[in-house]
Amino acid sequence: MTPEHEVVIVGAGFAGLAAAMELEAAGVTDVVILERAREVGGTWRENTYPGVACDVPAHLYALARHPWPHWTREFAPGAEIQAYLRRVAATTGIDSRIRFDTALLDARWNDGAWNLQTTGGSLRARMHVLACGRLTEPSLPEVHGLAAFPGPVVHSARWDSQLDLDGKRIAVVGTGASGVQLVPELVRRGAEVTLFQRSAPWILPRGGRTYTDAERERFATHPEVLAALREDLFREGEARHASRAGDAAAAAAASDQAQAHLHAQVSDPTLRAWLTPDYAFGCKRVLLSDDFYPAVASDAVTLEPSALARADGGTLVAASGRRHAVDAVVLATGFSATRQPYAELVT
Numbered sequence: 001m002t003p004e005h006e007v008v009i010v011g012a013g014f015a016g017l018a019a020a021m022e023l024e025a026a027g028v029t030d031v032v033i034l035e036r037a038r039e040v041g042g043t044w045r046e047n048t049y050p051g052v053a054c055d056v057p058a059h060l061y062a063l064a065r066h067p068w069p070h071w072t073r074e075f076a077p078g079a080e081i082q083a084y085l086r087r088v089a090a091t092t093g094i095d096s097r098i099r100f101d102t103a104l105l106d107a108r109w110n111d112g113a114w115n116l117q118t119t120g121g122s123l124r125a126r127m128h129v130l131a132c133g134r135l136t137e138p139s140l141p142e143v144h145g146l147a148a149f150p151g152p153v154v155h156s157a158r159w160d161s162q163l164d165l166d167g168k169r170i171a172v173v174g175t176g177a178s179g180v181q182l183v184p185e186l187v188r189r190g191a192e193v194t195l196f197q198r199s200a201p202w203i204l205p206r207g208g209r210t211y212t213d214a215e216r217e218r219f220a221t222h223p224e225v226l227a228a229l230r231e232d233l234f235r236e237g238e239a240r241h242a243s244r245a246g247d248a249a250a251a252a253a254a255s256d257q258a259q260a261h262l263h264a265q266v267s268d269p270t271l272r273a274w275l276t277p278d279y280a281f282g283c284k285r286v287l288l289s290d291d292f293y294p295a296v297a298s299d300a301v302t303l304e305p306s307a308l309a310r311a312d313g314g315t316l317v318a319a320s321g322r323r324h325a326v327d328a329v330v331l332a333t334g335f336s337a338t339r340q341p342y343a344e345l346v347t
Contacts, residue, residue: 004126007032007129008033009033011034012089013041013133019129020097021065033094033097034118043133049156051181051182058074059233068087074208074209105345113125138331138336143310145311149314153329154331155331156178156332165186166189169191171194171195174331175201179332182332191300197304199277201287202281202284202287204261205288240254243281245282251281258281258286262276266293268297271303304322
């Protein structure tokens with residue numbers, strides 16, 4: 001017979017783990033989590049490219065029910081967030097409810113229940129929670145000739161840890177959140193980077209610092225101090241929201257700050273013009289970085305201020321017509337987030 005459960009959750013990232021915890025707190029314990037991968041983590045399991053980190057302060061990004069006093073930095077690296085999620089799943093016992101290596105194939109509402117087909121068999125559930133997130137499937141651009149490129153071609157969310165890019169000529173396609181984090185790290189490793197920029201992002205100073213051992217010990221022994229810090233970070237985040245939500249004065253102030261940041265770090269007027277966004281502040285995701293502009297302004301990076309149009313053997317051709325010979329291509333092109341691919345599984 002088909003196993004029946006009160007709730008079946010799909011996804012064991014932040015959303016899926018939090019949903020299971022909240023259900024348990026509400027007295028709902030017959031919960032199963034389906035996870036297509038072999039461990040928890042979602043976004044932070046999938047994204048392992050050099051420099052990957054969160055641009056939300058770690059003590060605010062953590063689950064409210066599970067504060068963690070031992071974050072090493074104000075903005076946590078991806079591997080540290082992944083370790084945090086594994087720890088939370090284990091200490092709460094939620095990991096015992098997860099069916100790993102089990103992908104959802106089909107979900108249909110019929111006869112008062114959800115009928116689910118998975119790679120591990122059939123299930124029925126009274127409630128079905130899709131906790132798959134927006135950063136699930138990489139967005140791969142259709143570039144003529146790229147399939148025949150003779151060197152490695154990788155997406156930032158499918159990073160190959162065995163890939164040796166040190167000292168190589170690397171094309172990075174995209175200047176969104178992942179590209180802005182990745183480029184400075186490639187430069188630090190001695191790579192020569194050609195950066196294809198379709199449109200310039202708004203970038204604000206990131207700041208952030210490493211927490212001292214004494215601070216971490218105080219957070220651990222005085223939870224009220226950690227709770228107060230989280231509240232302060234929450235209020236700061238709420239205050240910044242106005243600049244992205246139509247408040248003209250707040251947006252103008254943030255825009256001025258971003259332009260001052262650009263002018264302070266890039267002296268070349270032509271390069272600065274290419275790096276200046278041509279759309280209103282807040283219309284796209286606002287990024288945080290202190291090292292992207294210096295990297296782009298260095299001799300190690302060539303900014304191509306147009307999209308990648310096609311590949312001609314080992315040479316990439318930009319929309320501008322300029323040609324760039326490279327050894328490898330990194331697609332920092334984001335995710336299919338407008339309509340999630342898993343939506344097609346649900347009837």
